[in-house]
Amino acid sequence: MHDNSFISPRERLAMKFLPTISILLTLLIASPAHAKRNTSKAKTAQWKSHTKAKSRTRSKAKHRAAKLRKIPARIKLGSRYKQITLNDKPADQLFKELCDVLNINLKINWQQLEKLGYPKDTPVTLKLKNVTVHDLITLALEAVTPKDQSPLLMQYHKNTLQILTKEQANRKLVIHTYDIKAQTMVIRNFKPPTLGFSSNSGNRNQSNNNQYNRRNNNQRNNNNNGDSQYSLFGVTKGKNSKDEKRISSTDKGKGIAQLIRDTIEPEIWKGNGGERAYIKFYRGKLYIKAPEYVHNQIDIK
Numbered sequence: 001m002h003d004n005s006f007i008s009p010r011e012r013l014a015m016k017f018l019p020t021i022s023i024l025l026t027l028l029i030a031s032p033a034h035a036k037r038n039t040s041k042a043k044t045a046q047w048k049s050h051t052k053a054k055s056r057t058r059s060k061a062k063h064r065a066a067k068l069r070k071i072p073a074r075i076k077l078g079s080r081y082k083q084i085t086l087n088d089k090p091a092d093q094l095f096k097e098l099c100d101v102l103n104i105n106l107k108i109n110w111q112q113l114e115k116l117g118y119p120k121d122t123p124v125t126l127k128l129k130n131v132t133v134h135d136l137i138t139l140a141l142e143a144v145t146p147k148d149q150s151p152l153l154m155q156y157h158k159n160t161l162q163i164l165t166k167e168q169a170n171r172k173l174v175i176h177t178y179d180i181k182a183q184t185m186v187i188r189n190f191k192p193p194t195l196g197f198s199s200n201s202g203n204r205n206q207s208n209n210n211q212y213n214r215r216n217n218n219q220r221n222n223n224n225n226g227d228s229q230y231s232l233f234g235v236t237k238g239k240n241s242k243d244e245k246r247i248s249s250t251d252k253g254k255g256i257a258q259l260i261r262d263t264i265e266p267e268i269w270k271g272n273g274g275e276r277a278y279i280k281f282y283r284g285k286l287y288i289k290a291p292e293y294v295h296n297q298i299d300i301k
Helices: 009-070 091-102 110-115 133-144 166-170 203-224 249-263 292-298
Strands: 080-090 105-107 123-132 153-157 160-164 174-179 229-231 234-236 278-282 285-290
Touching: 080 091, 080 133, 091 105, 091 123, 091 133, 123 133, 133 153, 153 166, 153 292, 174 292, 249 278, 249 285, 285 292
Parallel strands: 105 160
Antiparallel strands: 080 123, 153 160, 174 285, 229 234, 278 285
């Protein structure tokens, strides 16, 4: 008779370790796919972080460029080179590279300038130390200009630099307004107050106070007789002497306008025989109509 309930030792071992073996086999089969999945997730996360870093870098660069564009060319041209050496550098390349470094728009018509005798491939050789960009461009323009020609000039407005001849610049006049109220303000000459001390502490203090008042009265009488009186704000003249002439704000403004006419491009102003440029003072402001390079020289702040 065969007994089905009999189980051999091998079968017992197989039944005992069968669940463990099945779990291990499942893990071995599933682990490569799981590893691939984790690797792809890590790569995706790395790519996303790299993309975000790139976008942040681009946004910072754009923000920095926008800030640089807002800075006027006048300030950028004041930046300095500790040392710069140019060996036969073509003029057009020099101006272009300088404007690219400073993030300034360059406006120059080489076709017209070459017709007038200013070649764009003129070699520029300079060796300078502690020089501003403004002075560097000025020296380069002198090197580009032939001996029988009038020198080129530069003019700038906002974030644009323009290089042209003086005749070309004088054709276009621009009106700018300059507030000079601080420069034309008239300061009043205040008279010093009369200081008197009163005290009831004793006869001695009262007598000292009386002497001080008498001295002040004598000083006022001498002042009325023509003697000068010194104050905190200078010398105040008496009635019989010549009073100091007071200059009004209008006179100061007209004086500043005349100073500009006499010192900055005197030949272009109407008052000096020029044809179009003029300067007027009205209520603390200067109204100037002149070429842009003239405004660059005035530069009242």
